[in-house]
Structures are given as C-alpha cells and as structure tokens.
Amino acid sequence: MRKFGMALAVATMITGSLATAQTAYAAQTSHDTNVYTQPAVPKAPGVQMLDCGGTTGAMGCGPGWFWRDGWRGFSCYPC
Amino acid sequence: MNASTRAVGSSAATALLVIGVTIGGIGSAAAQPGDYSTLPVDPNLITDSLAYNAAPPVINPNGQPGVTAVYNHRDGGRQITSTILVLPDAAAATAALNGSRAELAGKVANGQTQPAAVGAGGTMVSGMSPDGSKSVTVLTFTQGNAATTIEFDGAPKDPAPADLVVELGQKQDTAIRDWQAA
Numbered sequence: 001m002r003k004f005g006m007a008l009a010v011a012t013m014i015t016g017s018l019a020t021a022q023t024a025y026a027a028q029t030s031h032d033t034n035v036y037t038q039p040a041v042p043k044a045p046g047v048q049m050l051d052c053g054g055t056t057g058a059m060g061c062g063p064g065w066f067w068r069d070g071w072r073g074f075s076c077y078p079c
Numbered sequence: 080m081n082a083s084t085r086a087v088g089s090s091a092a093t094a095l096l097v098i099g100v101t102i103g104g105i106g107s108a109a110a111q112p113g114d115y116s117t118l119p120v121d122p123n124l125i126t127d128s129l130a131y132n133a134a135p136p137v138i139n140p141n142g143q144p145g146v147t148a149v150y151n152h153r154d155g156g157r158q159i160t161s162t163i164l165v166l167p168d169a170a171a172a173t174a175a176l177n178g179s180r181a182e183l184a185g186k187v188a189n190g191q192t193q194p195a196a197v198g199a200g201g202t203m204v205s206g207m208s209p210d211g212s213k214s215v216t217v218l219t220f221t222q223g224n225a226a227t228t229i230e231f232d233g234a235p236k237d238p239a240p241a242d243l244v245v246e247l248g249q250k251q252d253t254a255i256r257d258w259q260a261a
Binding site: 069070071074 | 127130131152153
C-alpha cells in the first residue's frame with residue numbers, strides 16, 4: 001500500500017511538472033511555433049582562379065598573375 | 080646729319096643685326112644639332128632595365144635626317160624599332176607621317192587603329208604581319224618638326240600591351256621636346 005502510494009505520488013509529480021511546463025510554453029509563444037529556415041541554394045561548382053600554377057604565384061604576383069619574361073622584362077603578367 | 084652721326088647709326092644697326100643673327104642662329108643650331116644618336120629612348124627605362132639590347136643606331140636612315148634604333152628582347156621574341164625623322168618644319172613632319180601611315184596598310188594586316196595620347200596626332204595601329212608570323216603594333220606621332228614611328232614586333236599571341244606602347248611613346252615624345260628645347 002505504501003509502495004502504491006509512493007508510485008502514485010511520483011506519477012502525480014511528473015504529470016504536474018509536464019502540465020506546468022506546457023502551460024508556461026503556451027504563455028510565451030502564442031503564435032505559430034514552427035521555425036522556418038530558408039534552405040541554402042546550392043552553388044554551382046566553380047573554380048577560383050589563383051595564378052596559372054594554381055598557387056599564389058611565384059615572386060608574389062598574386063591570383064591571376066604569372067611571373068615571366070615579357071614585354072616589360074621579368075614581371076607579373078596576367079594569366 | 081653729319082658723318083659722325085651716320086657712323087654711329089650705322090654701327091648701331093650693324094650691332095643689332097649681329098645680335099639678331101647670333102641669337103636666331105643659336106636657337107636654330109641648338110634645335111638641329113645634327114647628332115641624333117641620343118634621341119631614341121631606350122625601352123629598358125620602362126622594363127626590368129635589362130630586357131632589351133640596343134643595336135648601334137642608324138643615322139639618317141634612307142638618306143633622311145634622323146635616326147633609327149633597334150632594340151631586341153633578350154629572349155629573341157620581341158623587337159622595338161624607333162625611327163625619328165627631323166624635318167624642316169612641322170608641316171613636313173606631318174606629311175612624312177601621313178606617308179608612313181599609308182604604308183602601314185601593307186605592313187599590318189587587319190590593323191586596328193586607335194588614337195594614342197602621345198605627341199601630336201598620336202595613332203596606334205595593331206595587327207598581324209601579312210604572313211601572320213608575328214604581331215605588329217605601330218605608334219606614330221609628331222612633335223614639332225620631328226616625325227616618330229615606333230614599331231613593336233612580337234609573337235602572334237603576344238602583341239605589345241597598349242599601355243607599354245603609350246608609355247614608351249610618351250617618354251620618346253618628352254625626349255624629343257627636351258632635345259628641341261636644348
């Protein structure tokens with residue numbers, strides 16, 4: 001009998017907690033509780049140009065430039 | 080007017096004439112020193128300073144007063160040829176340049192002509208050699224009595240960049256003006 005009463009008391013406590021929580025949540029969010037997220041648009045596969053060798057370039061030319069001997073002698077020229 | 084007054088007047092007139100002729104003569108002589116070898120601008124001024132090797136200049140090319148200088152790139156694939164003709168006056172320079180431009184049609188196939196901010200009447204023509212073996216860009220302009228033609232020859236797929244053409248042309252124009260003012 002004591003066990004039954006104990007179990008009933010525990011069950012009542014749990015049920016009460018859940019009921020309280022639900023009430024509190026309902027008070028806080030009176031609107032639609034669904035959360036919508038904008039799905040990310042997948043990007044088409046692409047290649048980011050670095051230099052002709054695929055690095056930052058010899059002699060520090062940087063992306064899109066290439067070190068070679070050209071009209072201005074040794075210098076950075078566009079790929 | 081007595082004899083002494085006439086003598087003084089005559090002396091003064093002679094002195095003025097001598098001064099006038101001397102000043103005028105100095106001005107003309109300075110503008111036309113006859114030594115054109117220092118006129119061409121070395122393209123190494125706008126490169127890594129060692130890209131081009133200069134051949135000895137040709138003074139009075141084809142019997143015309145002026146100079147031609149040829150600069151070869153160290154890799155053997157590019158050449159810059161500067162020709163500066165020093166003519167009696169600006170009209171003659173313009174006429175000479177018009178003649179040179181007329182000849183360009185046979186030298187540059189499918190040439191694209193555009194104005195260039197160099198000297199007077201600066202014009203740049205870019206295209207290919209008639210046989211398609213090389214790219215050809217020709218810059219022409221006048222500065223006073225000087226008519227200048229700078230030709231850039233390179234590989235078919237490596238034409239001279241327009242900014243380099245204009246930059247060298249402007250430096251050449253400045254050198255001509257300095258030479259004329261000296």
